[in-house]
Amino acid sequence: MEEGGKKIRTLIVDDEPLARQNIRLLLEADAEVEIVGEAGDGAAAVKAIRKLSPDLVFLDIQMPEMSGFDVLAALDAEHLPAVVFVTAFDRYALRAFEVHALDYLLKPFDDARFEKALRQAKSQIRGREIGRLSERLLALLEERDARGPAAASAGRAPARNYLTRLLVKSAGRVFFLKADDIDWVEAADYYVKLHVGRKGHLLRESMSELEARLDPDKFLRIHRSTIVNLDRVREMHPLSGGEYTVVLHDGTQLKLSRSRREQLQKLLNLGD
Numbered sequence: 001m002e003e004g005g006k007k008i009r010t011l012i013v014d015d016e017p018l019a020r021q022n023i024r025l026l027l028e029a030d031a032e033v034e035i036v037g038e039a040g041d042g043a044a045a046v047k048a049i050r051k052l053s054p055d056l057v058f059l060d061i062q063m064p065e066m067s068g069f070d071v072l073a074a075l076d077a078e079h080l081p082a083v084v085f086v087t088a089f090d091r092y093a094l095r096a097f098e099v100h101a102l103d104y105l106l107k108p109f110d111d112a113r114f115e116k117a118l119r120q121a122k123s124q125i126r127g128r129e130i131g132r133l134s135e136r137l138l139a140l141l142e143e144r145d146a147r148g149p150a151a152a153s154a155g156r157a158p159a160r161n162y163l164t165r166l167l168v169k170s171a172g173r174v175f176f177l178k179a180d181d182i183d184w185v186e187a188a189d190y191y192v193k194l195h196v197g198r199k200g201h202l203l204r205e206s207m208s209e210l211e212a213r214l215d216p217d218k219f220l221r222i223h224r225s226t227i228v229n230l231d232r233v234r235e236m237h238p239l240s241g242g243e244y245t246v247v248l249h250d251g252t253q254l255k256l257s258r259s260r261r262e263q264l265q266k267l268l269n270l271g272d
Contacts, residue, residue, distance in 0.1 A: 007032055007033060007034035008033050008055045008121075008122060009034050011045070011052060011056070011057045011058070012024060012027070012035065012037075012058050013038070013058065013060055013068070014060040014086060023114075026111065026118075033056075041066065042066025042074075043065075045066075055082060055125050056082045058084050059084070059086060060085075062088060069141065073165075082125050085105070086105045087106060088106070103117045103120050162179075162213065162214060162215040166194070168201045179214060179215070179218075182195065182229055183195045183196060183228075183232045185219075185228075187207050191205070192205055195252075197250075207221070207227065220267060221260065222254060223254070223256065228248070232248045233249075233264075234249045235247050236264070236265070243255075244261055
């Protein structure tokens with residue numbers, strides 16, 4: 001049992017009532033587990049996870065309207081529990097879970113396989129590995145975004161896996177930030193500062209490291225200390241001496257290096 005007799009709070013998520021009942025019966029036989037609820041669809045699962053803060057979720061992947069992946073993507077990292085995926089994916093597609101060291105139950109599963117998954121989940125929770133599990137889940141979501149849902153289910157690898165989400169710590173909490181929501185990035189000593197609307201978030205990473213992980217069709221380093229989201233660029237203003245300023249839709253003005261002017265014009269289909 002958990003430290004101090006605390007049981008592992010567990011949520012069951014599956015759109016099939018019989019599947020939920022099967023998992024419930026198996027969990028009820030374990031004295032270390034407390035079933036805190038069930039959810040029959042993705043939207044209900046998101047609400048339940050936010051409200052109940054379970055330690056462990058048995059999560060069906062293939063649900064209508066909102067898949068198990070969509071459930072995870074809708075949660076802040078601080079709300080991510082340990083997860084055992086329940087799925088009918090074929091074994092080739094399941095390599096993604098194995099690569100990221102995330103456990104899964106392939107339908108139909110037997111009692112012995114269930115016990116193995118539950119035992120591994122208990123070990124992770126007792127070892128306080130939830131932070132590392134969050135990072136693995138984030139990596140899995142990034143990979144899925146790069147592939148697209150159809151390619152992910154077929155097990156095909158992406159041509160290049162650019163960053164789609166970042167794990168950000170701010171004001172005492174940890175959450176996922178979509179890369180497309182970033183307006184621009186500036187260097188800040190040993191950090192980079194991500195500008196998202198009126199908010200700024202520090203990330204301990206160099207400009208070069210972040211630049212290499214962002215999609216070059218969406219982001220461009222326009223100065224040694226600045227990366228900009230191309231969708232946010234409104235116009236370029238010429239200054240004296242051949243210099244230019246980049247103006248974003250919110251009015252922010254950023255310095256443009258001469259060496260990057262031609263590349264920016266090309267990406268934005270701007271003429272001289």
